[in-house]
Amino acid sequence: xxxxxxxxxxxxxxxxxxxxxxxxxxxxxxxFSGPHYWADVFTQMDSIGVGSMPIVVLTGFFTGxxxxxxxxxxxxxxGAISKTxxxxxxxxxxxxxxxxTGLMISGRNASGMASELGSMKVTEQIDAMRALGTDPVRKLxxxxxxxxxxxxxxxxxxxxxxxxxxxxxxxxxxxxxxxxTYLADxxxxxxxxxxxxGLVKPLFSGFIISTVGCYFGMKTTGGTQGVGRAxxxxxxxxxxxxxxVDFLVSRVMLVIFGG
Amino acid sequence: MSETxxxxxxxTQDATQEPPGGDGPVVEFKDVSITxxxxxxxxxxxxxxxxxxxxxxxxxAGCGKSVLLKLADGLIAPDSGSIxxxxxxxxxxxxxxxxxxxxxxxxxxxxxxxxxxLSVDDNVxxxxxxxxxxxxxxxxxxxxxxxxxxxxxxxxxxPSELSGGMRRxxxxxxxIISHPDLILYDSPTGGLDPITSTTIIELVMKQRDVxxxxxxxxxxxxxxxxxxxxxxxxxxxxxxxxIPKDAxxxxxxxxxxxxxxxxxxxxxxxxTEELIHSDDxxxxxYLA
Numbered sequence: 001x002x003x004x005x006x007x008x009x010x011x012x013x014x015x016x017x018x019x020x021x022x023x024x025x026x027x028x029x030x031x032f033s034g035p036h037y038w039a040d041v042f043t044q045m046d047s048i049g050v051g052s053m054p055i056v057v058l059t060g061f062f063t064g065x066x067x068x069x070x071x072x073x074x075x076x077x078x079g080a081i082s083k084t085x086x087x088x089x090x091x092x093x094x095x096x097x098x099x100x101t102g103l104m105i106s107g108r109n110a111s112g113m114a115s116e117l118g119s120m121k122v123t124e125q126i127d128a129m130r131a132l133g134t135d136p137v138r139k140l141x142x143x144x145x146x147x148x149x150x151x152x153x154x155x156x157x158x159x160x161x162x163x164x165x166x167x168x169x170x171x172x173x174x175x176x177x178x179x180x181t182y183l184a185d186x187x188x189x190x191x192x193x194x195x196x197x198g199l200v201k202p203l204f205s206g207f208i209i210s211t212v213g214c215y216f217g218m219k220t221t222g223g224t225q226g227v228g229r230a231x232x233x234x235x236x237x238x239x240x241x242x243x244x245v246d247f248l249v250s251r252v253m254l255v256i257f258g259g
Numbered sequence: 260m261s262e263t264x265x266x267x268x269x270x271t272q273d274a275t276q277e278p279p280g281g282d283g284p285v286v287e288f289k290d291v292s293i294t295x296x297x298x299x300x301x302x303x304x305x306x307x308x309x310x311x312x313x314x315x316x317x318x319x320a321g322c323g324k325s326v327l328l329k330l331a332d333g334l335i336a337p338d339s340g341s342i343x344x345x346x347x348x349x350x351x352x353x354x355x356x357x358x359x360x361x362x363x364x365x366x367x368x369x370x371x372x373x374x375x376x377l378s379v380d381d382n383v384x385x386x387x388x389x390x391x392x393x394x395x396x397x398x399x400x401x402x403x404x405x406x407x408x409x410x411x412x413x414x415x416x417x418p419s420e421l422s423g424g425m426r427r428x429x430x431x432x433x434x435i436i437s438h439p440d441l442i443l444y445d446s447p448t449g450g451l452d453p454i455t456s457t458t459i460i461e462l463v464m465k466q467r468d469v470x471x472x473x474x475x476x477x478x479x480x481x482x483x484x485x486x487x488x489x490x491x492x493x494x495x496x497x498x499x500x501x502i503p504k505d506a507x508x509x510x511x512x513x514x515x516x517x518x519x520x521x522x523x524x525x526x527x528x529x530x531t532e533e534l535i536h537s538d539d540x541x542x543x544x545y546l547a
Binding site: 128 | 329370
């Protein structure tokens, strides 16, 4: 395969950003104007939210477990094992819960959206939808954005909760920590700014996952090979975006709430 | 094909609506050009299609036939030129206005393009559901449309459970359920066996002769094109029969015309007899 010239490469990237911006802008304006496909929104909520529960619960739980195990071992050397709860809670709520949930949902749903919409694109189903008088952005993209943003918010809360629970399980059963000490320290260490920070991030992650997944799906070309390529790109790009935006949101939140 | 098949929804409200665009041409292309990457696909294409006319678009593979059809439906925009559908310029029309215009246009895609996660019933009723037609009426119209294409009893099946010919017929049912004033057929017999192809052409003919719907039909199968030109749908037998000679000695359908494309340009536009008697060497070779 010949390498593209630097000029063409840059043009392609700029065009991609332009197309993504147009799709996102159109979808955002469609969210605030009718008609809405609420049945599709609830179907997507079921698929993204309920369908992702097992992986979010398992990931959150074992992240809390391993975080507790590692931090308790280190804190024990300084006689500060009682601070394990606070460390686990703070880490889960501020960073690991939102980011890991975002990455897991990205792997599961950005790929799903890209492959589903990509298959529809290459088999002319998107064109058929337009030909039948239905706006594919309104019908396919908007429900996925609403569902992703709403469900990622709740999935992150669940991830945080099971992560702290997993940390408690390990701290109490393996490290011999008093459960009340763990929970009290967890509760005391979390302040308003931490919770806000942890709940704002999934809103961005949900938006990134859905828009990136839909964008790569809607621009798929090249048959089944193209669908595979779109799926991979959607996961890679959305995962990187989630981590980059996580950093930016963290920075802004720390400026606002201090820390 | 059952002779009792009726035109779907012929008695419903939208069938009686005044067709848009008045008496002018239903489709009008003026100097339309389009290029993909650096390759020109269509160059300064100009033609028009009158109400009730069937325009058969012929040409070798890759000459821009399907592109022309998608341009007519506004699914892609030309680089230059004017496209008027029902008298309305669509090249400058907003997408949301095009959705309204497309309520009067039916399209049958080359590979059917059925929604693979929806049943046959939901595929055919897709447009009716979008228009919030009451469920009972939608169901009745779906059954009528499926009867029209001789596919009763397939309502609950998924497209993956159907043969290629059946999928094509479902696609036709989906295109005609809203009683469009213009139907675009993109290679409706492509990839089908001869018997199934004949069935599909009979359906196209039936829509032409019973509903008198204006249509553009892309094909590279000459036998399909000439079957349309030399036969008419016989409601008594439920099949196609050759057109007998009229007083002027013509035995071809006068509403069926031909447009031939080659290398992005029009090489022929006229009726069946003009096509047969053309002296153009390329056309002669193509028809041979």
